[in-house]
Amino acid sequence: MNRLIPIITLNDIPTEYKDTPIRLLLEYHNLNRHFENYSNAQLLVGICMDNRKHLHMPDNFAFIIRSGGANLRYSEFKVSFAISVGEVKHIALIAHSNCGMVNLMSKKILFIEKLSENGGWTIEQAEEHFNNYAPMFEINNEIDFILSETNRLRHRYPKVQIAPMYYKVEDNLLYMIKED
Numbered sequence: 001m002n003r004l005i006p007i008i009t010l011n012d013i014p015t016e017y018k019d020t021p022i023r024l025l026l027e028y029h030n031l032n033r034h035f036e037n038y039s040n041a042q043l044l045v046g047i048c049m050d051n052r053k054h055l056h057m058p059d060n061f062a063f064i065i066r067s068g069g070a071n072l073r074y075s076e077f078k079v080s081f082a083i084s085v086g087e088v089k090h091i092a093l094i095a096h097s098n099c100g101m102v103n104l105m106s107k108k109i110l111f112i113e114k115l116s117e118n119g120g121w122t123i124e125q126a127e128e129h130f131n132n133y134a135p136m137f138e139i140n141n142e143i144d145f146i147l148s149e150t151n152r153l154r155h156r157y158p159k160v161q162i163a164p165m166y167y168k169v170e171d172n173l174l175y176m177i178k179e180d
Helices: 021-031 072-086 102-119 121-136 142-156
Strands: 004-006 043-047 060-067 088-094 160-170 172-179
Touching: 021 088, 021 172, 043 072, 043 142, 060 072, 060 088, 072 142, 088 142, 102 121, 142 160
Parallel strands: 043 060, 043 088, 088 160
Antiparallel strands: 004 172, 160 172
């Protein structure tokens, strides 16, 4: 966890995010900045679908894509839409602690049993589904994955500022991730 930068004061926010919606997101969520009114999204937030996370920010402030592990590989058209039609120039890519997409293979039996039980699938259908899709969504480590996804998106959208962040479920705060 020594790769996380806690944001407790304004001075903790890295200077490259000064005067950007990334800074505002950190101020709204961590520092209880008073909400302003927005008619257009200021940034795109890519965050996991996990139900334990809720970002504290004003209405209309951000486009939000929720995807397992904050993996935007299969949401790229939505990212492009936010950048083109929505005119956003900043993306906050947010991993979180205890992500279910980490070590997904260890959840194979549970996945198959519960998809069969709760979804009405046969065991064979559920196993085939898991085997086909789990490799696309498994991540080894939340922080490493977000850093690699940040780099991938930076190459794809070179004019967009992309900030790798981490949401600690334990304290409900956002942290910046140190980049090497």
